[in-house]
Amino acid sequence: MPRNDTIVYMKDIVKVYPDGTVALRGVDFEVKKGEIHGLLGENGAGKTTLMKILSGLLRPTSGEIYIRGRKVHFKSASEALKHGIGMVHQHLALVPAFTAYENIILGLPGKVIDRKKIEELMETTGLKIPLDAKVEDLPFGVRQRIEILKMLYRNVDILILDEPTTNLTPIETKELFETLRNLKKQGKTIIFITHKLREVLEVTDRVTVLRRGRVVGVVETSKATPEMLAKMMVGREVVFRIEKKPARPGEPVLVVKDLWVRSDLGGWAVKGVSFAVYSGEIFGIAGVEGNGQSELVEAITGLRRVEKGQVILMGRDVTNKPPSELYRMGLSHIPEDRQKLGLVLDMTVAENSVLGIHRLKKFIGKLLNMKWKNINVHAKKIIERFEIVAPGVRAPARSLSGGNQQKLVVGRELSKTPVVIVAAQPTRGLDVAATEYIRKILIKMRDEGKAVLLVSADLDEVLQLSDRVAIMYEGEFMGIAKPEELTEEQIGLMMGGYHMDQLKNTSSNRKVLEAS
Amino acid sequence: MGSLSSLKGKLVLLKGTLEKLVEIIFAIIVGFVIAGLMMYMGGFDPIKAYAAMFETSLSLTDPYYIAMTLSFATPVMLTALTFAIGVRAGLFNIGAEGQMYMGALGAVIVASWTLPGPLYLPLAFIVGSLLAAAWGLIAGLLKVLRGVNEVVSTIMLNWIAFWIVEYARVYVYPNPIDASKTISMPPPGRLPLLIRGTELSVSFIIAIITVFIVYYLLWHMVLGYEIRATGLNPTAARYGGINPKKTMLWAFIIGGIAAGLAGVSEITGRPPSYAITTGLSNLFGYGFDGIAVSLIGANHPLGIIPAAIFIGALSAGSRGMQTTAGVPLEMVKAVQGIIVWALAMPGLIRLIRRRMIRRRGVEL
Ligand SMILES: Nc1ncnc2c1ncn2[C@@H]1O[C@H](COP(=O)(O)OP(=O)(O)OP(=O)(O)O)[C@@H](O)[C@H]1O
Ligand SMILES: [Mg+2]
Numbered sequence: 001m002p003r004n005d006t007i008v009y010m011k012d013i014v015k016v017y018p019d020g021t022v023a024l025r026g027v028d029f030e031v032k033k034g035e036i037h038g039l040l041g042e043n044g045a046g047k048t049t050l051m052k053i054l055s056g057l058l059r060p061t062s063g064e065i066y067i068r069g070r071k072v073h074f075k076s077a078s079e080a081l082k083h084g085i086g087m088v089h090q091h092l093a094l095v096p097a098f099t100a101y102e103n104i105i106l107g108l109p110g111k112v113i114d115r116k117k118i119e120e121l122m123e124t125t126g127l128k129i130p131l132d133a134k135v136e137d138l139p140f141g142v143r144q145r146i147e148i149l150k151m152l153y154r155n156v157d158i159l160i161l162d163e164p165t166t167n168l169t170p171i172e173t174k175e176l177f178e179t180l181r182n183l184k185k186q187g188k189t190i191i192f193i194t195h196k197l198r199e200v201l202e203v204t205d206r207v208t209v210l211r212r213g214r215v216v217g218v219v220e221t222s223k224a225t226p227e228m229l230a231k232m233m234v235g236r237e238v239v240f241r242i243e244k245k246p247a248r249p250g251e252p253v254l255v256v257k258d259l260w261v262r263s264d265l266g267g268w269a270v271k272g273v274s275f276a277v278y279s280g281e282i283f284g285i286a287g288v289e290g291n292g293q294s295e296l297v298e299a300i301t302g303l304r305r306v307e308k309g310q311v312i313l314m315g316r317d318v319t320n321k322p323p324s325e326l327y328r329m330g331l332s333h334i335p336e337d338r339q340k341l342g343l344v345l346d347m348t349v350a351e352n353s354v355l356g357i358h359r360l361k362k363f364i365g366k367l368l369n370m371k372w373k374n375i376n377v378h379a380k381k382i383i384e385r386f387e388i389v390a391p392g393v394r395a396p397a398r399s400l401s402g403g404n405q406q407k408l409v410v411g412r413e414l415s416k417t418p419v420v421i422v423a424a425q426p427t428r429g430l431d432v433a434a435t436e437y438i439r440k441i442l443i444k445m446r447d448e449g450k451a452v453l454l455v456s457a458d459l460d461e462v463l464q465l466s467d468r469v470a471i472m473y474e475g476e477f478m479g480i481a482k483p484e485e486l487t488e489e490q491i492g493l494m495m496g497g498y499h500m501d502q503l504k505n506t507s508s509n510r511k512v513l514e515a516s
Numbered sequence: 517m518g519s520l521s522s523l524k525g526k527l528v529l530l531k532g533t534l535e536k537l538v539e540i541i542f543a544i545i546v547g548f549v550i551a552g553l554m555m556y557m558g559g560f561d562p563i564k565a566y567a568a569m570f571e572t573s574l575s576l577t578d579p580y581y582i583a584m585t586l587s588f589a590t591p592v593m594l595t596a597l598t599f600a601i602g603v604r605a606g607l608f609n610i611g612a613e614g615q616m617y618m619g620a621l622g623a624v625i626v627a628s629w630t631l632p633g634p635l636y637l638p639l640a641f642i643v644g645s646l647l648a649a650a651w652g653l654i655a656g657l658l659k660v661l662r663g664v665n666e667v668v669s670t671i672m673l674n675w676i677a678f679w680i681v682e683y684a685r686v687y688v689y690p691n692p693i694d695a696s697k698t699i700s701m702p703p704p705g706r707l708p709l710l711i712r713g714t715e716l717s718v719s720f721i722i723a724i725i726t727v728f729i730v731y732y733l734l735w736h737m738v739l740g741y742e743i744r745a746t747g748l749n750p751t752a753a754r755y756g757g758i759n760p761k762k763t764m765l766w767a768f769i770i771g772g773i774a775a776g777l778a779g780v781s782e783i784t785g786r787p788p789s790y791a792i793t794t795g796l797s798n799l800f801g802y803g804f805d806g807i808a809v810s811l812i813g814a815n816h817p818l819g820i821i822p823a824a825i826f827i828g829a830l831s832a833g834s835r836g837m838q839t840t841a842g843v844p845l846e847m848v849k850a851v852q853g854i855i856v857w858a859l860a861m862p863g864l865i866r867l868i869r870r871r872m873i874r875r876r877g878v879e880l
Contacts, residue, residue, distance in 0.1 A: 018532040061528065303755060324757030333755070341755040346748045351741065355756040358741055368738045 006069070007033040007189050008054065008085075008158060013063035015049050015213075019399055021391045023049040025213040026063075031158070036180060036190045038200040038221065041210035042233055042431040043403025044389030047193050048090075050210070051160045054191075055087035056080030067158075086156035088147040090163040090402055090429070091339060096136035100129050104150045121152055126182055137265070139290050141172035148179070159183065160191045163402070165199060166429050169288045169457055177203050195403070195431050197226040209233055212389075234433045242439055245447065247467040249278035253314055253451035254300070254420050260308035261292070261299040269295035271475035272309070277420065282442065282452040284466030284483075288495055289457045292475035294336060297424050297455055301333045302326050303341075314419065327356055330419030334410055334426045336455070342409035345398040349390050352397045353379035353412050382411035386437070402429045410438055414445070421445060424455045439465060459491070473497045539862060547858030551851040558847055565841040565851075572836025573829035581832060583714035587786065589828030591616070591799075593723045593820055594778035595806025597730050598652075598771035600815040602666075603867065604734060605767035606747035611655055611670030612775040613803025614677030619648040619779025620792055620799055621681045624689050627701040627783070627791075636705025641780050648776025649769045651677060656768030660761040674803070678796060685792050697791040707785035719785030724821065726777060731817035733770070743767050778802060808856045811863035830855060 008031040015024040023046045031037045041047050052058040054065065056074030065072050067083050074080045077087075094103045105113045115131075122128055127145045135143060144164060151159055165173045180190055180203060194200060200207055204221045209232045217232050231237060254277040263269035269292040277283040285293055298304035300311055302323040311319045313329055323333075333356075335341035343352050354363050354375050363378070365371050379393040386407045390400055397405060406429050413421070423442065427435040442465060446452050456462045462469055463483040470480045471494040479500025486494075490503050552562035571577075573585045595612035602609030622644030626636060655673055658664035689698040707718040734740035745753040746763040753760050782799055783790060789798060809827050813819030834848045843851075 016528045018528055020528060322757070322759065323755065324759075327757050335755060340749075340751050342752065344745050344749045344752045344756075347745065351745075355745065355752065358756070359738060364738050369732075369736050370738060370741055372736070 005032045005034075006030055007067065008191075009066040009069075010050070010054065011064045011066070013050065013053060013065075014061045015046070015053060015058065016061045017399065019391060019395060021395075021399065023213055024053075024060075027210070027213070027215055029054075029208060029215065030218070031189060031191060032206070033189055034184060034187055035205040036184055036192055036203055038204035038207035039191060039193045039210070040195075040197075040200060040207055040229060040233055042212075042389075043407065043429075043434060044212075044401040045210040045233075046213045047210055048162055048401060051087055051162060051191065051193065054080070055085050055160055057087070081154055081156065084155060084157040085160070086151035086154060086158070087160040087162065088144065088151060088164060090166065092140075092143050092147055094135045094143055094146060097134065099132050099134055100138070100142075100146045101131040103135055103146055104131075104153055108154075118149070118153055121149060124186070125149070125152065125179060127152075127179055140167045141169065141175070144168070144172075144176070145179075152183075157187070158189045158191070160193075162193045163195070163429060164192070165194055165196065167289075167457075170459060171288070173199070195429065195435070197229050197432065200224075200229065201226065211235065230432050233431065236433075242436070242443065242464060244443055244465075247281045247446065249281040249467070250449060251279050252276040253279045254453060255312040256300065256309070257312070258309040259296070259299060259306060259311065261295045261304055262307060263292075263295055269475055270299065273472075273475070273477055274309075275470060275477065275480060277451040277453050279419075279451050280446060280449045281467040282446050282454055282465050284462040284469040285453070285455045285472055286459055286462040286469055286491065286495065287472035291472050293455045293472055294424070295475075296472075297333075297336070297422055297453075300453070301331065301335075301422055323356070324359075327416075330417075332413040332416045332418035332421045334413045334421070334423040336424035336428070338405050338409045338429075343397045343405055345405075346396055348394050348396055349383070349388075349400070349408060350376050350379040350393040352408060353382055353393070355412065357412075357416060378415070382408065382415055385415075386411040387434070403431055403434060406430055407434055414441055418445075418450060420451045420453065422453045422455075425457060426454070427456075427458070427461065463491075471495055471500075479503075540859070543859045543862060544855075547855035550858065551854040554854070555843065555847060555851060560841065560843050560847065565837050565843050568836040568840035569830070569833030571833075571840070573833035579711055580714055583711045583716035584832035584835075585825060585828040586720050587715040587717070587828070588831040589824040590720045590723045590785075591778040591782055591802040592805045592809045592827055593824035594726060594774050594781070595803045596809035596813065596820045596824060597727065597774040597806075597817065598803075599807045599810040600813070600817060600820060601730065601734070601743070601767050601771045601774070603810070603815040604740075604747045605743045605764055606750060607659075607764060607767060608667050608871070609652070609655070609670055609768065609771055610667060610807060611652060611673055611803075612771070612778070612806050613801075614670070614674035615648040615651045615772045615775035616779040616782075616803050617674075617677040617681040617796060617799060618651040619644040619776030620783050620796075621684055621779070622647040622776065623701065623780045623783035624684070624698050624792055627699055627705060628689055633702075633704030636702060637707070637784060640701065640705055640784050641777070644780035644783075645773045645776035648779060649772035652768040652772025652775070653765065656765045659768075660765060681792065681796060685794075685796075691791060697789055697793045700790040701783050705784060706790055707781070709787070715787050717781075717785035717787075719781035722777065722781065722785075723824075726774060727817045727821055730770070730774065734817065739763075739766060775803065775806075778806075805856070808860040811860035811867070812856075814863060815867075826859075827856060 010029040013024050013027045016022050027050060029050060039047050053060050056077040056079050072083060104118060127149050129142055129145050129149065164176060168176060183190060192204060201221060201224065207219050207221055207224060208215060209217045211233060257274050259270055259273045260268060261270035273296060287293060295304055299306050302321055306319050310317055318326060339345060363371055363375055376393050383390055388404050388407045390404060397408065400408065410426055427438050442452055454462060454465055466483055468480055469483050471478045471491060473495060478494040478498060493503060494500060555562045555565055572581050575581055595616055598612035599609060623640040626640040626643050651673060655666050655669040658669045659666050685698045691697050691699050710716045710718060710720065734744065742758045742763045745756060745758055746760045750760045805827055809820055809823045813823035830852045834852060837843045837848050838845060
């Protein structure tokens with residue numbers, strides 16, 4: 001089957017993890033030289049596993065790998081690197097305290113270090129980064145560019161990107177795609193994992209679809225439609241538009257008054273934000289990531305100090321109250337970072353399924369002992385309801401695929417019977433079917449009279465789900481409105497720092513642009 | 517294909533367990549070989565020495581030897597728990613040594629009182645473990661309130677405890693008959709022996725029970741759940757409504773109690789002295805050995821039992837090595853050290869690597 005222009009050929013790959021989980025059941029995967037190849041599949045389909053094998057991080061249980069027609073056996077990532085294969089992971093692996101430059105040269109022998117060459121590379125690829133800035137001070141999109149540059153500097157010409165766009169803003173995504181096309185022109189081969197079908201259609205040449213450890217199809221992107229790809233992935237039709245009845249808001253449940261919060265670096269991240277979320281509505285916060293949304297969410301959920309202002313939950317002042325107290329009052333919090341906040345990766349699925357509610361009467365006995373029977377039943381229910389792919393309730397959360405980890409967090413938080421749900425990037429990293437399901441649940445919860453605060457970098461998601469939406473810019477709200485009252489252009493301007501009043505005072509948006 | 521890959525699944529699973537076993541066996545062999553070479557170069561017969569070691573520690577010919585092994589295992593089993601609980605809470609608590617001294621001091625204080633006979637034992641255990649817990653709590657408070665690294669504070673507290681107890685031995689509770697030790701626990705305050713004529717007392721049973729209590733606490737109680745969550749991911753623990761500071765304090769307190777029990781057991785359950793001897797010689801080192809025991813036992817209470825017995829056998833066997841094989845005490849100590857650390861090293865490296873990864877924030 002492999003032809004002359006085949007650069008990667010993986011044959012009959014089987015991967016069994018040490019805990020006995022069979023992740024790949026005989027996968028054939030072929031990539032042509034110079035193409036952008038999309039890799040699609042449900043959460044837990046085996047995409048990351050397959051790519052870790054290709055990049056030498058994991059060894060296949062059986063199967064063969066051919067690179068440029070030559071059979072290879074990688075014992076480590078550095079051996080794969082010698083063959084020009086490099087992978088950028090979804091959870092980036094940079095050293096935060098080092099500068100961008102130091103991260104790029106990390107681990108290289110002194111004689112190959114050449115700052116000029118890095119600068120040239122930045123020129124030719126368009127990957128501009130501040131070389132001397134510390135990584136911890138840089139936004140996610142820039143960090144990712146560092147990772148890509150790091151790979152290119154090591155002469156990688158088969159570049160693997162695992163869900164590179166999940167943490168990017170729309171603008172950053174556009175820039176990334178520009179870069180990818182650029183690299184393609186220079187003859188690089190790119191393998192691109194994503195859950196967003198639109199991105200696949202936009203940037204790839206061919207797509208391989210995986211399902212439960214098997215290849216279900218390889219298609220030319222020009223001949224593909226989103227419906228068809230979704231069906232291949234999930235094995236059934238997927239509805240993209242979500243039905244939504246008009247909201248019937250009731251009492252204000254969560255009220256935030258003139259909130260001031262600092263960032264980790266000490267500056268103001270939230271500057272005097274006020275709003276109320278009513279029962280029976282979804283209140284969305286849109287905006288380019290890094291404009292204070294995370295700090296706002298953390299302050300509301302008891303994880304970050306409120307310096308000034310008030311958070312009122314069901315009429316009670318809960319400013320600076322610990323999370324445990326907020327949870328008792330009926331708060332659910334889907335955090336944006338599942339690995340750092342939402343899960344203890346080395347604990348089991350069952351243990352994680354009760355994190356934050358582990359002191360409920362249902363789960364502890366008179367001796368302050370854990371009622372494992374009840375906890376296991378609870379975990380199984382979440383697994384079933386959210387179709388989590390997990391070997392069992394006693395498997396460590398770490399062994400779940402990225403999307404299934406997210407499902408576990410969302411499942412736990414939505415199982416709490418909450419009064420208020422604070423959902424930050426709830427569908428990040430989820431496949432189309434799971435995304436659809438979680439969005440439906442959020443709407444169902446709203447219809448049941450719960451108050452939902454939704455923060456998402458996915459503009460489509462916020463606009464589709466929210467009954468009212470606030471646009472946040474540099475720690476302030478630029479305006480609050482119903483999504484249907486705003487044009488896409490207006491939202492774009494507000495995300496860039498224009499106040500809603502400014503937009504309304506001028507007859508057309510173009511004038512605002514000209515004035516600036 | 518499906519059944520083939522599931523068969524492969526089972527094989528991979530089996531391979532994982534075997535690999536762990538091989539690692540342990542390999543470490544034991546490496547330790548014994550290196551130590552054997554050292555003895556050989558020193559002019560002693562390693563085979564004879566090891567035979568003597570085995571003969572006087574684990575051989576069933578005379579229950580006396582097994583009893584010796586288990587009586588040496590008792591204190592290190594308890595101090596190992598201190599370290600293990602710390603590791604589970606994300607702490608590097610190496611203060612068991614000092615906490616154990618304080619526990620022993622507590623028992624000697626009770627021994628100095630005039631009490632109705634049956635009160636000696638319970639009071640010795642209560643006062644000793646409370647004193648040790650308080651000693652552990654100091655390091656905990658320093659960490660939680662002032663951010664003082666627990667490695668530094670526990671090392672310092674170990675030496676402070678050493679000199680306090682040594683002072684008390686000489687000036688406060690000296691034995692009027694025998695200047696080399698403190699006053700002894702009066703007979704009603706002594707734990708009964710399990711085998712007459714040996715040093716093995718009920719304290720061994722107490723240690724085993726404590727191990728199981730700690731196991732239950734860590735894996736079946738809310739506090740244990742919170743301790744483990746804090747140790748594995750303090751940020752997620754906080755998100756989960758857990759107060760990591762409070763949890764860490766509890767880990768120091770419970771660890772202190774375990775070490776305190778070791779100290780009290782040495783006073784109430786270890787013939788012949790039933791007291792603290794010169795230079796704390798009948799206590800010195802059990803706290804540090806506990807760290808090795810915990811590491812060998814994968815910082816798991818149930819792993820600690822066999823690990824402690826192994827270390828106990830090495831200690832008990834050292835007498836045979838000296839008397840039968842004629843190996844001098846210094847050499848015996850070196851042999852012990854090599855074997856112990858060959859076994860503990862893989863665990864220690866893993867632990868340190870994990871801590872470094874967390875501190876640097878590198879993820880993969
Ligand atoms: N370290 C591990 N140990 C055991 N099982 C694992 C491990 N890593 C992944 N798995 C399992 O292998 C399967 C495939 O996982 P993989 O991470 O490759 O999925 P994925 O396609 O990347 O999914 P996602 O879109 O959610 O990231 C899953 O069932 C997962 O639970
Ligand atoms: Mg993945």
